[in-house]
Amino acid sequence: MKTLxxxxxxxxxxxxxxxxxIIIGAAALFPGLFSQTSPLEIDMGRALQPPSxxxxxxTDHVGRDVYSRVVHGAGVTLGIVxxxxxxxxxxxxxxxxxxxxxxxxxxxxxxxxxxxxxxxxPIFLGVMITGILGSSVANLVVAMAIIYFPLFVRVARSxxxxxxxxxxxxxxxxxxxxDLRVIFRHLLPNVLPAVLTQYIILFPLxxxxxxxxxxxxxxxxxxxxxxxxxxxxxxxxVLFASWTAIFPGLALILSSLAVILIGRGLQSKN
Amino acid sequence: MNPExxxxxxxxxxxxxxxxxxxxxxxxxxxxxxxSLSLRRGEVVALVGESGSGKSTLGRAAIRITExxxxxxxxxxxxxxxxxxxxxxxxxxxxxxxxxxxxxxLNPKIRIGEAVGEGMRxxxxxxxxxxGQRVAAAIERVGLPAELAKRWPSALxxxxxxxxxxxxxxxxxxxxxxxxxxxxxxDVSVQAEIMDLLKDLQRREHLSMLxxxxxxxxxxxxxxxxxxxxxGHVVEAGPVNQVFSSPAxxxxxxxxxxxxxxxxxPAKKRLxxxxxxxxxxxxxxxxxxHPRCRYALPACKQADMSSRTVAPGHLxxxxxxxxxxxxxxxxxx
Numbered sequence: 001m002k003t004l005x006x007x008x009x010x011x012x013x014x015x016x017x018x019x020x021x022i023i024i025g026a027a028a029l030f031p032g033l034f035s036q037t038s039p040l041e042i043d044m045g046r047a048l049q050p051p052s053x054x055x056x057x058x059t060d061h062v063g064r065d066v067y068s069r070v071v072h073g074a075g076v077t078l079g080i081v082x083x084x085x086x087x088x089x090x091x092x093x094x095x096x097x098x099x100x101x102x103x104x105x106x107x108x109x110x111x112x113x114x115x116x117x118x119x120x121x122p123i124f125l126g127v128m129i130t131g132i133l134g135s136s137v138a139n140l141v142v143a144m145a146i147i148y149f150p151l152f153v154r155v156a157r158s159x160x161x162x163x164x165x166x167x168x169x170x171x172x173x174x175x176x177x178x179d180l181r182v183i184f185r186h187l188l189p190n191v192l193p194a195v196l197t198q199y200i201i202l203f204p205l206x207x208x209x210x211x212x213x214x215x216x217x218x219x220x221x222x223x224x225x226x227x228x229x230x231x232x233x234x235x236x237x238v239l240f241a242s243w244t245a246i247f248p249g250l251a252l253i254l255s256s257l258a259v260i261l262i263g264r265g266l267q268s269k270n
Numbered sequence: 271m272n273p274e275x276x277x278x279x280x281x282x283x284x285x286x287x288x289x290x291x292x293x294x295x296x297x298x299x300x301x302x303x304x305x306s307l308s309l310r311r312g313e314v315v316a317l318v319g320e321s322g323s324g325k326s327t328l329g330r331a332a333i334r335i336t337e338x339x340x341x342x343x344x345x346x347x348x349x350x351x352x353x354x355x356x357x358x359x360x361x362x363x364x365x366x367x368x369x370x371x372x373x374x375x376l377n378p379k380i381r382i383g384e385a386v387g388e389g390m391r392x393x394x395x396x397x398x399x400x401x402g403q404r405v406a407a408a409i410e411r412v413g414l415p416a417e418l419a420k421r422w423p424s425a426l427x428x429x430x431x432x433x434x435x436x437x438x439x440x441x442x443x444x445x446x447x448x449x450x451x452x453x454x455x456x457d458v459s460v461q462a463e464i465m466d467l468l469k470d471l472q473r474r475e476h477l478s479m480l481x482x483x484x485x486x487x488x489x490x491x492x493x494x495x496x497x498x499x500x501x502g503h504v505v506e507a508g509p510v511n512q513v514f515s516s517p518a519x520x521x522x523x524x525x526x527x528x529x530x531x532x533x534x535x536p537a538k539k540r541l542x543x544x545x546x547x548x549x550x551x552x553x554x555x556x557x558x559x560h561p562r563c564r565y566a567l568p569a570c571k572q573a574d575m576s577s578r579t580v581a582p583g584h585l586x587x588x589x590x591x592x593x594x595x596x597x598x599x600x601x602x603x
Contacts, residue, residue, distance in 0.1 A: 166374040166375075167369040167370075167371055167374040167375040168374060168375050168376055168377040168378075170335060170367075170369070170375075171367070171369060171375050171376075171377075171435070171438070172377070172388070173335060174333070174335055174362065174365070174366060174367045174439075175362065175363075175366075175388055175389040175392060175438070175442070176359050176360075176362030176363060176389065176392045176393060177388070177392060178359070181392075185380075186377050186380070189377075189379035189380075190377070190378065190379055
């Protein structure tokens with residue numbers, strides 16, 4: 001953490017990313033600090049008002065405060081994305097570790113299974129899974145976790161194979177460490193950085209998919225504020241009340257940007 | 271030979287690898303063929319040969335880190351060839367290994383102290399209370415300050431890392447140590463240091479070692495007996511002094527000639543081995559060395575690589591008993 005801030009001081013792009021992430025992260029965790037207005041309060045008398053001091057981002061088609069909906073939507077949208085990616089990273093990472101270390105049949109089986117998942121386009125897979133399981137936030141999280149599962153498996157597997165070929169793995173076996181000890185004590189700490197990198201790389205992509213699925217009405221149900229769902233609701237008014245679409249869209253773009261800037265900044269050497 | 275003192279015995283050990291050549295066919299690579307050896311307590315036996323001769327594979331098969339395809343292995347008189355992993359586990363502490371690359375052999379995410387103490391904990395040699403003290407003793411045993419226990423491997427030099435790898439292997443008080451070219455990845459100045467340490471430890475603690483190396487000068491200095499490997503076959507075996515002073519196999523002769531000599535020495539005509547190590551997928555018929563051997567006879571194409579005794583304890587796989595091979599003095603380094 002300290003190094004992150006140290007590096008941010010020398011890298012303006014990284015600093016920008018960190019700043020945006022802090023603001024959006026704070027909004028996601030403590031929306032009450034940013035907006036006292038309820039994101040659900042309907043008032044047809046003030047529908048589709050342009051931005052003003054009372055409603056900085058304007059109001060939507062049923063008179064709800066767009067600013068409040070964007071602020072409260074942060075926790076919903078980012079929570080779903082980070083949660084589903086975390087699930088993916090844990091299960092995919094473990095699967096990749098075991099497949100990459102044990103090889104043989106388990107490796108072949110996971111390879112084929114992940115290949116099947118990868119053969120579907122992500123949106124299609126999301127529609128299919130939520131279609132089968134039913135449209136709810138929990139099912140959306142499951143669907144997104146499945147979509148990204150193979151990508152974590154592959155990264156963890158290849159990194160595990162590299163680490164397992166280094167002689168410290170053989171040294172642990174010579175000392176009498178069992179498979180589980182080799183995997184969790186010796187390989188996991190060395191494979192973790194690759195999995196975390198993959199998490200950062202996939203975050204903006206997953207955010208887009210989540211918004212797209214929200215736009216299609218899958219997962220988050222109205223009136224819960226969600227950036228993707230807000231875009232869907234605003235699509236009929238976007239030509240004359242553009243603020244209803246611009247601000248949730250901007251929130252999506254800025255979140256992606258923040259993650260990309262942080263990822264790039266950490267990658268660069270200075 | 272007194273079996274009481276025998277720490278390790280290999281009988282007819284072979285190892286083949288399968289390499290996928292196409293969808294249907296696999297190539298069979300004979301890494302080691304029919305190797306036997308016996309190692310007594312306190313003895314150092316060297317495996318020498320060029321890269322690809324199978325010396326590392328044989329060393330790994332001897333402690334069942336690589337599963338031998340054929341042959342039998344005894345550890346302290348007990349056959350361990352077919353022990354399953356669960357039964358083998360308590361025996362792991364008796365067979366340790368020192369690796370070639372000290373940068374790869376220490377886990378970068380594990381502190382020195384934990385690495386050295388891992389075996390002691392795994393085998394219940396030290397309680398968690400006194401493991402710290404024993405780790406400190408193990409680190410000091412290889413001539414390093416005990417404070418290094420708190421450091422990460424990245425803070426150590428190559429020589430220090432190799433000392434730690436040696437400390438880790440010795441910490442579980444093994445009966446046998448396989449040292450796989452423990453100095454060849456190090457700077458020359460550090461090589462000497464590590465050799466001195468190994469020699470010192472060996473003399474003081476009577477370690478039994480299987481010493482894998484291609485550096486004949488180091489072999490001469492450290493080992494009692496030597497096995498010369500060529501393309502997976504033991505072509506000559508015997509006491510170091512005897513093998514080096516009166517080699518009985520043409521390959522040994524050529525190997526001895528390849529040792530760099532001091533420039534002040536009068537230049538003698540050198541035998542240079544022609545050609546390259548043949549592909550182990552399709553080894554030559556008969557004696558595997560005959561295509562490169564300057565003494566080869568037609569009969570060598572039918573030779574079966576079995577050993578004959580030239581002197582007590584000195585074996586060769588060469589069928590010619592009429593040769594007077596040149597010994598080149600291999601100086602200690």
